[in-house]
Amino acid sequence: MIDFLQTTLTSFVALIPVTLAQSLILGFVVAGIMIPFRMLSFPDLTSEGAFPLGGCVCGVALAAGLGPLAAIGLALLTGFIAGCCTAFIHLRFRIHTLLAGILVMTMLYSVNLRIMGRSNLSVFGTETIFDWVPFVQPGFPLAKIIAVGVITLAIFLALNFFFTTEKGTAVRAVGANPVMAEAQGINVWAATIGGIGLAGAFSAFSGALMVQSQGFADVNMGLGILINGLAALMIGEAIVGKATVWRQLLAPFAGAMVYYQLVSLCLAAGMPPPDLKLATGAFVLLMLALPTLRAARGRQAAAPRESFRE
Amino acid sequence: MLEIRAARKVFYRGQPDEKVALSGLDLTLNTGEFGVVIGSNGAGKSSMLNAVSGSLALDSGQILINGDDITGLPVHKRATRIARVFQDPMLGTAASMTVAENMLLAELRSKTRTLRHGLNARRLADYRDRLAILGLGLEERLNTRVDLLSGGQRQSLSLIMAVGGSPDLLLLDEHTAALDPRTADIVMEATVRAVEALKLTTLMVTHNMQHAVDYGHRVIMLDAGHVHLQIGDEEKADVTVADLIGHFATKTDRMLLAS
Numbered sequence: 215m216i217d218f219l220q221t222t223l224t225s226f227v228a229l230i231p232v233t234l235a236q237s238l239i240l241g242f243v244v245a246g247i248m249i250p251f252r253m254l255s256f257p258d259l260t261s262e263g264a265f266p267l268g269g270c271v272c273g274v275a276l277a278a279g280l281g282p283l284a285a286i287g288l289a290l291l292t293g294f295i296a297g298c299c300t301a302f303i304h305l306r307f308r309i310h311t312l313l314a315g316i317l318v319m320t321m322l323y324s325v326n327l328r329i330m331g332r333s334n335l336s337v338f339g340t341e342t343i344f345d346w347v348p349f350v351q352p353g354f355p356l357a358k359i360i361a362v363g364v365i366t367l368a369i370f371l372a373l374n375f376f377f378t379t380e381k382g383t384a385v386r387a388v389g390a391n392p393v394m395a396e397a398q399g400i401n402v403w404a405a406t407i408g409g410i411g412l413a414g415a416f417s418a419f420s421g422a423l424m425v426q427s428q429g430f431a432d433v434n435m436g437l438g439i440l441i442n443g444l445a446a447l448m449i450g451e452a453i454v455g456k457a458t459v460w461r462q463l464l465a466p467f468a469g470a471m472v473y474y475q476l477v478s479l480c481l482a483a484g485m486p487p488p489d490l491k492l493a494t495g496a497f498v499l500l501m502l503a504l505p506t507l508r509a510a511r512g513r514q515a516a517a518p519r520e521s522f523r524e
Numbered sequence: 525m526l527e528i529r530a531a532r533k534v535f536y537r538g539q540p541d542e543k544v545a546l547s548g549l550d551l552t553l554n555t556g557e558f559g560v561v562i563g564s565n566g567a568g569k570s571s572m573l574n575a576v577s578g579s580l581a582l583d584s585g586q587i588l589i590n591g592d593d594i595t596g597l598p599v600h601k602r603a604t605r606i607a608r609v610f611q612d613p614m615l616g617t618a619a620s621m622t623v624a625e626n627m628l629l630a631e632l633r634s635k636t637r638t639l640r641h642g643l644n645a646r647r648l649a650d651y652r653d654r655l656a657i658l659g660l661g662l663e664e665r666l667n668t669r670v671d672l673l674s675g676g677q678r679q680s681l682s683l684i685m686a687v688g689g690s691p692d693l694l695l696l697d698e699h700t701a702a703l704d705p706r707t708a709d710i711v712m713e714a715t716v717r718a719v720e721a722l723k724l725t726t727l728m729v730t731h732n733m734q735h736a737v738d739y740g741h742r743v744i745m746l747d748a749g750h751v752h753l754q755i756g757d758e759e760k761a762d763v764t765v766a767d768l769i770g771h772f773a774t775k776t777d778r779m780l781l782a783s
Binding site: 378380386391395401 | 621
């Protein structure tokens with residue numbers, strides 16, 4: 215038993231820096247999931263397609279000799295367009311947001327294959343943004359942690375600022391009450407398309423960083439990213455809350471960091487990787503079911519009075 | 525000034541359950557005038573209000589505000605000139621946002637939204653002053669989420685939000701109908717005070733005949749999608765609830781005979 219704990223702990227601790235780098239990168243896709251769900255009340259699945267889209271675009275751009283920043287810029291743009299498409303499909307044709315997201319995500323799979331021309335692409339050895347971090351050896355987790363950490367901080371502050379500006383407050387109003395927002399002169403279409411586009415751009419950004427970090431792009435890299443992201447978001451909200459704007463914005467980044475360490479701990483403890491999605495799904499289900507389960511227990515307590523009436 | 529010219533709207537056209545909501549409705553409301561709209565269910569009150577606010581597109585006809593044709597404008601563009609208080613207190617405010625944020629949204633209704641910080645000290649002080657007029661203590665709860673307020677408080681907040689910035693037209697859609705009688709009176713008193721102080725052009729729909737008798741400059745009675753009867757200034761001073769109900773009665777008889 216002691217032996218088991220010791221080996222688990224040793225391999226977990228050894229993996230902390232790598233996992234941290236990975237979780238910081240994936241924090242952006244969690245933000246790309248949080249914005250539609252929480253800020254716009256627009257349950258959206260586009261991220262599952264936008265994440266590999268960003269990766270594929272970035273990979274192809276790097277392979278074509280573009281600089282790492284230009285590659286990320288292209289990825290952001292395509293992710294933004296993907297998000298806009300989902301929002302437009304929902305608004306124009308009144309298709310449920312989840313179905314609109316599934317449509318875009320499914321179509322993006324073909325698009326991603328077309329962009330790369332094959333199912334995976336190695337960009338190992340090309341220059342990445344992680345090579346620019348001063349004083350540390352490129353390619354090591356520390357370089358990634360510093361680079362992505364700085365970007366995360368900057369984006370978190372920028373988002374925090376935006377959502378308390380006049381424009382940002384209007385975008386939040388669209389999520390809180392679209393009828394009221396419209397009556398207050400807010401263009402619901404523009405805010406929704408822009409907001410979901412922004413979320414798509416975040417997911418694509420995450421995919422692009424992931425490709426630069428791991429050195430290859432793969433059409434299947436988005437598989438299950440949504441459910442992982444939701445799990446991370448729920449953990450983040452449980453830890454930092456969601457009552458104020460800055461807490462809600464901090465939740466995806468904090469949640470990603472904690473969630474991927476938990477996953478790493480499970481793997482270090484010997485959980486077979488194929489079971490990971492089942493466990494994550496069960497976890498998300500539990501978090502979603504919790505309020506209903508609590509309510510059911512409340513009803514049981516009140517049950518005698520009810521049965522009395524019958 | 526609000527002008528509605530020959531407004532026509534038919535629902536389910538060509539189907540067995542075709543319904544004429546507005547049948548060539550004409551109405552002019554002068555600047556600073558307070559019109560009270562009454563009528564039985566299905567008379568076209570809501571259709572008229574929705575056509576003015578932009579959430580219902582007319583089949584034909586025109587809507588003008590201060591002489592400008594707004595017939596083709598979407599809701600959010602009209603909102604720069606029209607403010608609305610909904611019947612449902614839930615509809616008029618953003619529940620998950622704070623009182624101050626809701627006030628900010630209303631203040632920006634007729635302005636260009638910038639990338640500057642929204643809730644600055646000057647605005648918060650202004651909101652505190654404006655909410656204090658209600659006497660409900662809302663000025664001390666600027667950072668409270670609106671879903672923690674009672675229906676009456678939410679509706680009072682909606683009212684203050686709507687009258688701020690002196691809109692060209694104020695639409696009140698049975699805005700006291702969902703409240704208990706005492707709260708309804710408080711909201712109604714606050715409405716009248718604000719409308720008189722700011723000389724707002726106001727169109728109020730109500731089912732409350734006493735309100736129709738007590739408030740406003742003119743009673744406008746709708747029937748079958750057009751203006752059936754208007755009772756203006758001098759005449760309105762003498763009108764009673766019984767008179768108004770009398771007008772309903774003749775109409776109901778006719779409806780019974782026709783059916």
